[in-house]
Amino acid sequence: xxxxxxxxxxxxxxxxxxxxxxxxxxxxxxxxxxxxxxxxxxxxxxxxxxxxxxxxxxxxxxxxxxxxxxxxxxxxxxxxxxxxxxxxxxxxxxxxxxxxxxxxxxxxxxxxxxxxxxxxxxxxxxxxxxxxxxxxxxxxxxxxxxxxxxxxxxxxxxxxxxxxxxxxxxxxxxxxxxxxxxxxxxxxxxxxxxxxxxxxxxxxxxxxxxxxxxxxxxxxxxxxxxxxxxxxxxxxxxxxxxxxxxxxxxxxxxxxxxxxxxxxxxxxxxxxxxxxxxxxxxxxxxxxxxxxxxxxxxxxxxxxxxxxxxxxxxxxxxxxxxxxxxx
Numbered sequence: 156x157x158x159x160x161x162x163x164x165x166x167x168x169x170x171x172x173x174x175x176x177x178x179x180x181x182x183x184x185x186x187x188x189x190x191x192x193x194x195x196x197x198x199x200x201x202x203x204x205x206x207x208x209x210x211x212x213x214x215x216x217x218x219x220x221x222x223x224x225x226x227x228x229x230x231x232x233x234x235x236x237x238x239x240x241x242x243x244x245x246x247x248x249x250x251x252x253x254x255x256x257x258x259x260x261x262x263x264x265x266x267x268x269x270x271x272x273x274x275x276x277x278x279x280x281x282x283x284x285x286x287x288x289x290x291x292x293x294x295x296x297x298x299x300x301x302x303x304x305x306x307x308x309x310x311x312x313x314x315x316x317x318x319x320x321x322x323x324x325x326x327x328x329x330x331x332x333x334x335x336x337x338x339x340x341x342x343x344x345x346x347x348x349x350x351x352x353x354x355x356x357x358x359x360x361x362x363x364x365x366x367x368x369x370x371x372x373x374x375x376x377x378x379x380x381x382x383x384x385x386x387x388x389x390x391x392x393x394x395x396x397x398x399x400x401x402x403x404x405x406x407x408x409x410x411x412x413x414x415x416x417x418x419x420x421x422x423x424x425x426x427x428x429x430x431x432x433x434x435x436x437x438x439x440x441x442x443x444x445x446x447x448x449x450x451x452x453x454x455x456x457x458x459x460x461x462x463x464x465x466x467x468x469x470x471x472x473x474x475x476x477x478x479x480x481x482x
Contacts, residue, residue: 162190162192162263163192163242163243163266163267164194164241164242164244165192165193165194165242165245165246165259165334166236166240166244166245166246166337167185167194167246167248167259168245168246168248169181169195169247169248169249169250170200170233171197171198171200172200172201172202172229172250173202173203173206174202175204175208176204177251177381178197178250179209179213180253181250181251181252182213183253184253185248186213186217188254188256188258188259190263193217193242194217195215195217195218195219196221196239196240197219197221198221198223198233199221199222200226200229201222201224201226201227207220207222227348230346230348230350230354233247233346237345242337243336243337244335244337245335245340246259246262247330249331249378254375254376254377255374255375255376257375259334261277261371261373261375262275262375265334265369265371266369269312269369272369273335273336273339273362273368274334274335274339274359274366274368275368275369275370275371276328276334276368276369276371277332277371277373277374277375278290278291278373278374278375279292279329279332279374279377279378280374280377280378281379282380283379283380284380291327291374295325297325297327297420298321298325301313301317301321302372304317308372310369310370310371311369311370311371311372312367312368312369313367313368313370314367314368315362315365315366315368318368319363319414320417321417322359323404323414323418323420324421324424326355326356328355328359329376329378331377332375332378335362339362339365339366342365343365344358344361346358350392350396351392351393353392353400354396356400357396357400360404390432391432394432395429397425398425398426401418401422401425402422405418405419405452419452419454422449422452423449423453423455423458426445426448426449426452426453426458427446429445430442430445430446430461430462430465434465439466443462446458446459446461446462446465447459
């Protein structure tokens with residue numbers, strides 16, 4: 156049934172690379188949306204499998220297929236979709252994720268009801284081979300504090316300032332769980348194609364300088380952790396990009412104690428994650444260097460303690476950890 160002309164059109168951008176084994180499930184979840192007025196732009200980022208055959212086999216007039224002849228990265232695929240978008244609103248559905256049937260209906264409804272909001276997102280369910288997280292927001296300390304400033308509700312308005320401070324510490328928004336007014340990309344730009352991963356955080360940070368956000372506390376999107384996910388393939392680059400972004404953002408902050416406190420917490424977390432990865436991949440010197448950098452930036456004594464622990468042989472380190480737990 157054709158969509159009523161009065162309904163705003165949504166463009167759903169689906170970036171993909173060698174995901175023939177799973178993209179059909181993502182596209183099925185989009186085609187089954189209760190909201191009718193949308194198009195789907197599949198951007199094939201140079202796949203060598205039968206992705207095109209899978210997409211064309213769906214025989215849907217809602218789907219348009221684009222192809223990069225060479226693999227250019229997820230950010231470039233997102234940007235190709237944004238440039239070709241015909242909708243007033245843009246959503247992203249990663250090719251290994253799925254939506255619940257009322258995802259678009261709920262998020263479009265929010266933006267129709269709240270013209271002051273430019274971006275709306277919802278909670279996210281996370282699944283993997285050996286994990287299940289029913290609510291991403293339950294893990295988000297900073298964003299939980301933002302919500303606690305308002306009475307419990309079915310939907311929330313979050314100011315750009317609130318979102319900015321939150322994003323300096325953590326990212327509660329997954330690309331698969333967000334809907335954006337098209338004009339926001341003209342105001343704040345698109346994804347940074349220079350890095351293979353982590354660029355959604357950078358985009359949302361830019362949005363927070365000029366946008367008002369909305370939040371719906373329902374897990375309407377499901378992120379599926381697959382071994383070929385971009386953030387898994389580029390773990391080191393992802394963390395280096397984000398750490399560099401936060402250090403750059405900190406250098407811009409002056410006379411803003413609240414933001415400085417938040418960004419130091421963010422830097423501490425990123426340094427800890429990156430140093431842990433280095434340590435457990437046998438790169439002890441890099442691990443120590445990152446912990447020391449974290450201490451220099453934040454003044455957090457725990458960074459030096461972790462650096463000292465990283466210098467210990469594994470057997471001694473485990474003995475110290477065991478003693479600490481017993482005490």
